[in-house]
Amino acid sequence: MKPITTANPLATSVMLVDDHAVMRVGLASVLSLGHGFNIVAQADDGASACELYRKHRPDVTLLDVSMNRMDGIETLCRIRTAFPDARILMLSASKDPRDIQTAMQSGAWGYLIKSVGHEELAEAIRAVKRGERITPPPCGPTSDMPGPLNLRETEVLGLVRQGFTNDGIAQLLGISERTVRWHMTCILEKLHASDRAQAVARGFELGLLRVHADTNQ
Secondary structure: OOOOOOOOOOOOEEEEEOOOHHHHHHHHHHHHHHOOOEEEEEEOOHHHHHHHHHHHOOOEEEEOOOOOOOOHHHHHHHHHHHOOOOOEEEEEOOOOHHHHHHHHHOOOOEEEEOOOOHHHHHHHHHHHHOOOOOOOOOOOOOOOOOOOOOHHHHHHHHHHHOOOOHHHHHHHHOOOHHHHHHHHHHHHHHOOOOOHHHHHHHHHHOOOOOHHHHOOO
């Protein structure tokens, strides 16, 4: 994807990773024209983000959590593994405490919700560039009611229902087995399940899984 750049090569360089084109292009415009950042690259999936990071080495990367094919956590892990000094700031619509905790434990420099104001976002980018960590939003206690699964977690639960192991799920989804284990931990916690079988049972109870999904009709 063609990068958008500003006229000042000395400005803080930023890479945007988000599979929503409107969101990504809008951010590029606001950050470059309104705040003087140098948007060196944009990616709509994790694989492209890894390649573009290697090519451009941006000062700060804004990374969404929920993306198709390779999610933001897996992308974060891959970039940080190859480039331990990478400064990645998560920018996501998810307020799930588990997403926030997993991102921070995986090496994110901060976590912001997409409703954040442009001024606050710009200051957060500058802070990360200076080497400061961005404190995630408060993570309140979870309810006793099972929480909703995100798209990736629902996909993983569906494959568990079909009998796939963590390794098999990782190969099918093109992610690491470690990421699958993270997803399984979130699934078990959200569904208040003690093991995979109980998680599948709860998935059927809540309508997350449907019997006809695995039939050959």
